[in-house]
Amino acid sequence: MNESTQPLDAPHFAVGSTNRPSQSSEQPTPVQDAAMLRRIQACVDACEGISTEELEDGVVQDMQRVLREVAPIIAEWSREQQG
Numbered sequence: 001m002n003e004s005t006q007p008l009d010a011p012h013f014a015v016g017s018t019n020r021p022s023q024s025s026e027q028p029t030p031v032q033d034a035a036m037l038r039r040i041q042a043c044v045d046a047c048e049g050i051s052t053e054e055l056e057d058g059v060v061q062d063m064q065r066v067l068r069e070v071a072p073i074i075a076e077w078s079r080e081q082q083g
Helices: 030-046 052-056 059-082
Strands: 012-015 021-024
């Protein structure tokens, strides 16, 4: 995302403990807007090819769990191959 970001002139939303957007009366700063836009773009890029339903069903958390379980096995196998 190489475009310069401008503060949004629209309602702003925040995600609270309910994980549901709620309208906020506080305007984010330009730095906060830029940081959020950067994060959103990174999330969109990282989730390319994953459906909304899969995201809502927790596929990313499932993948993280599997990687935590498999990574040590792969590392051990790699050490054995080198030694």
